[in-house]
Amino acid sequence: MREKFHEQLDRIFVDMAAICRLVETAVGQASEALMSGDAGVAESVISADVHIDLAREAVEESAFELLSLQQPVAGDLRSVVAALRMVTELERMGDLSVHVAKIARLRVPDVAVPEDIRPTVARMAHVAEDMVGRLTTIILSRDLDEASSLREDDDEMDQLRRANFTEMLSDDWTHGVEAAVDIALLGRYYERIADHAVSVANRVVFVVTGEKPNSISG
């Protein structure tokens, strides 16, 4: 019975890793649309989000089935509930990528991010995409060192966001209010993608060790 339980839980983790890969593509393409002003790429992120939603529903159904049929208790129960929370967060990361793509689309044929600000925003985009890419591996391998290393990337994201504010609020800012509003929101979206990546990695740690790292909710 417990062996079957763990087999099914492993399958749920494999399915979640597949969702994480879809999210990685979404983050990457949304950032590409943002930097290039390519409406087609932005549209493809927006229209592909339904696949993430459907994959999330399938994982949720598997998790409910596992809870119903195997009636796990203690740590096993908490692991399945952790998986339900992970998949909700992965879906949310997909939604945040759609928000990025929508800002890109709104400014087509222009590019939302002014040229001199692009290095900071491009770095944020890169950090977010890289974190999501590594999260796929963490979900599959349940590598605890790798999970804790994601927190360092999150620190870089926080620094980038502060640098970004400094750029916008300096007297040299010549790009007006619209660009500043876009960039403030983009910064928020990338920051939230990074936050969720750390939170999902923390839940992996919880599933493996039974212990909650700091800053995990639930």
Next chain:
Amino acid sequence: MREKFHEQLDRIFVDMAAICRLVETAVGQASEALMSGDAGVAESVISADVHIDLAREAVEESAFELLSLQQPVAGDLRSVVAALRMVTELERMGDLSVHVAKIARLRVPDVAVPEDIRPTVARMAHVAEDMVGRLTTIILSRDLDEASSLREDDDEMDQLRRANFTEMLSDDWTHGVEAAVDIALLGRYYERIADHAVSVANRVVFVVTGEKPNSISG
């Protein structure tokens, strides 16, 4: 057994309503700090957030106990998982109030929102606080009509946010980039509080009817 299950689930809902009341206070006080520039009120929102976090943990423990001891299946199982999700969202609404309070604190002794923009932002704040207040009643009464009426308020929030963008991007905007960045983020925080309120109300509908309204995740 089932009677005991429902008694315990009811108790979880009562505890969640108490958390919702804490969130209502947080949203109200954060908005007050924002409009008045009162650092003390902002601080009290920030320091009170720990009570919401602790109350969430207590509800989660009750829900896990209920799952472990009663081993619910089918609709009962989904109701407990819905409660776990609701309480996560309530906590998040508290975090978003803290974000609002932090913007207020950052600008003390000034007021983050320029006077001519205050009506729109004050209305957003009011709609958010009102939605959270009504959500407390919805959690306690499980009133389906009231739950679906929250969606109308959410439409008003979306309209307010659009009006807010129009104000910021008009040629008459004289408040510079910093105020625009603050207001863009404040709008985002209030919008997310409203989104979560609708989502929690939808989960109440799910618990009562077993059917998911549109736009519920999980």
